[in-house]
Amino acid sequence: MTPARRMTFAQIADDLAARIRSGEYPPHTKLPSNRELADLYSVSMGTMGKVHVVLRERGLTYGIPGAGVFVEGPDDQGS
Template sequence: MTSEQIADDLAARIKSGEYPPHTKLPSKRELADLYSVSDGTIAEVQRKLRERGLTYGVQGAGVYVEGPEE
């Protein structure tokens, strides 16, 4: 899978509620294993999701799903 396909899949999972707002996404390693890709590919996926406004990073804690705009 390409980084774009993985980003689309994760975006669909976020929008479906599988990953609710303010919950932590699986780690980079877990996602790399899940999609059978490199950590570098997942880093690109995380960047794409952040650019789409779907996630945010917390230094040293991981990547989380954005909540609704208030």
């Protein structure tokens, strides 16, 4: 059996975006911590930082310093 290939930050961003769009992570909910997501996807914290940049650029998330990363609501996009 071959080991599972590690996902790139772009693939992880696409996966999380799909989870957000499906409602798995509803608007205004906090995403799991960077450490939890890094463990889930078996990647470094630096990779997760890149993922969050992509999600923010896509208008899907926003960060609150000291509180975490949250899913944008439909009324928040473009603000």
